[in-house]
Amino acid sequence: MIPRYQRIVFWLLLVCITGMSLFLVRGCSEARKKLTALADATPIAAPASTTRPEEVTLELASDVDDSITPTQRTLALPQDQPLRLRNILQALLAEYALPTSAHVLPAEPAVIDVFLIPLSAMDNDQPQSPLQAASAVSDTTPLLAVVNLRSSFVLHHPSGVQSEDLTLQSIVGTLHAASPQIARVRFLVDGQPHDTLAGHISLTRTYPAVDTAYAPALPNASPQDAAR
Amino acid sequence: MVFLDPAHGGADPGARISDQLDEKTATLALAAALRPALAQAGFTVLSSRDAELPVNTTLPLDQRAGLANHAQAAACLVLHVTAAGSGVHLATSTLDAAAPTTPGLPAPWDTAQAGYVERSRALANELGEALLQGQLPVLLGRTLVPPLDNLTCPAVLLEVAPLRGADPRQPDDATYQLQLARAVAAGLRRFHQAQSGDDHQPAKPRPHPAAPARPEPQGDATAPRGATP
Ligand SMILES: [Zn+2]
Numbered sequence: 001m002i003p004r005y006q007r008i009v010f011w012l013l014l015v016c017i018t019g020m021s022l023f024l025v026r027g028c029s030e031a032r033k034k035l036t037a038l039a040d041a042t043p044i045a046a047p048a049s050t051t052r053p054e055e056v057t058l059e060l061a062s063d064v065d066d067s068i069t070p071t072q073r074t075l076a077l078p079q080d081q082p083l084r085l086r087n088i089l090q091a092l093l094a095e096y097a098l099p100t101s102a103h104v105l106p107a108e109p110a111v112i113d114v115f116l117i118p119l120s121a122m123d124n125d126q127p128q129s130p131l132q133a134a135s136a137v138s139d140t141t142p143l144l145a146v147v148n149l150r151s152s153f154v155l156h157h158p159s160g161v162q163s164e165d166l167t168l169q170s171i172v173g174t175l176h177a178a179s180p181q182i183a184r185v186r187f188l189v190d191g192q193p194h195d196t197l198a199g200h201i202s203l204t205r206t207y208p209a210v211d212t213a214y215a216p217a218l219p220n221a222s223p224q225d226a227a228r
Numbered sequence: 229m230v231f232l233d234p235a236h237g238g239a240d241p242g243a244r245i246s247d248q249l250d251e252k253t254a255t256l257a258l259a260a261a262l263r264p265a266l267a268q269a270g271f272t273v274l275s276s277r278d279a280e281l282p283v284n285t286t287l288p289l290d291q292r293a294g295l296a297n298h299a300q301a302a303a304c305l306v307l308h309v310t311a312a313g314s315g316v317h318l319a320t321s322t323l324d325a326a327a328p329t330t331p332g333l334p335a336p337w338d339t340a341q342a343g344y345v346e347r348s349r350a351l352a353n354e355l356g357e358a359l360l361q362g363q364l365p366v367l368l369g370r371t372l373v374p375p376l377d378n379l380t381c382p383a384v385l386l387e388v389a390p391l392r393g394a395d396p397r398q399p400d401d402a403t404y405q406l407q408l409a410r411a412v413a414a415g416l417r418r419f420h421q422a423q424s425g426d427d428h429q430p431a432k433p434r435p436h437p438a439a440p441a442r443p444e445p446q447g448d449a450t451a452p453r454g455a456t457p
């Protein structure tokens with residue numbers, strides 16, 4: 001005859017073992033679910049598209065007559081300003097890679113990124129933190145646009161006064177048309193200062209962002225007619 | 229006197245014109261072709277370099293401008309050669325015209341050309357006309373390429389590209405260079421005559437031209453200042 005207390009202990013232990021088994025099984029299945037969710041490469045939610053079609057002015061250069069002509073294009077552009085400007089410049093330089101282009105440039109990605117820096121932060125003698133500089137920007141603060149070009153683009157750019165002049169004017173004029181807030185333009189190549197575009201045009205200078213549209217005059221026309 | 233500046237040289241080869249030809253050699257050959265034609269037209273010719281520079285050296289742009297300014301030349305021609313484009317490209321500074329500085333006072337180095345811009349454009353115009361008369365295609369433009377802005381003389385950048393079309397010729401072609409040299413000499417002579425005529429007229433206030441169509445470079449912090457014109 002099994003004593004009563006032993007039977008009570010037996011049933012208590014059996015209940016505990018069953019409870020612990022259930023707890024372990026549930027824990028394992030939950031852990032598996034978590035691991036599966038982590039290993040899943042598909043994004044949780046597709047990023048919302050922030051691009052919208054916009055009409056922009058590209059200042060297109062021509063080697064044929066040494067001109068720069070404002071040309072309208074409709075592009076899908078992001079709202080983020082530096083990204084928008086980079087995409088506009090990419091579109092401009094992609095035009096020059098077309099076989100029909102009047103100013104032929106290498107067909108490769110040319111612009112890594114575009115930075116916008118408030119000129120007040122540049123002119124101020126007191127060093128400002130990026131946070132201070134950013135908070136000082138309003139819609140009317142004149143900006144310095146820093147165009148960071150790819151070294152492969154610079155390496156393959158044709159060397160010559162006219163060719164380099166036109167590329168630079170075209171970029172500066174297009175930036176001016178894209179954002180009147182840009183007052184000056186500087187260039188970097190792979191994030192570093194670089195002497196010239198392809199042996200002639202200086203990339204160490206800061207250029208004023210102005211309208212660069214230009215129709216050359218024939219000799220004997222008034223030199224003033226050459227402007228614009 | 230005419231000052232010639234064959235661009236590049238030494239460690240700076242300039243553009244690749246062909247498999248065998250660098251721009252630094254082509255500009256030197258162009259200067260050599262211009263020299264006798266200019267001498268025949270009655271000009272004394274001074275050049276920033278008459279031969280290839282020693283290996284691993286360059287003639288800095290500021291030094292070229294210094295030589296030109298010191299020469300007080302009646303005209304300065306900066307010579308470039310390219311394989312791109314076609315014909316002859318004549319370019320003047322993008323600077324706004326400004327009154328010449330008082331003789332004896334230094335001109336700001338970065339904008340030294342401002343007092344000469346109108347005469348430079350007149351020179352480019354005369355050269356362009358002469359080149360057209362010599363059956364050579366020509367384009368007149370503005371350029372940011374140094375050392376044009378630092379020159380205190382009527383200054384034109386002359387970039388020679390190949391001739392395309394029915395009678396294609398490379399920039400180092402002897403016939404092309406002779407044709408070019410004759411036209412440049414004729415243009416310079418006409419410019420010189422016009423300027424000499426102007427000198428006898430009482431000085432008239434010159435109108436300021438419209439804002440430049442091309443951006444002017446901002447002052448380079450590293451550029452020397454205070455060059456005497
Ligand atoms: Zn050159």
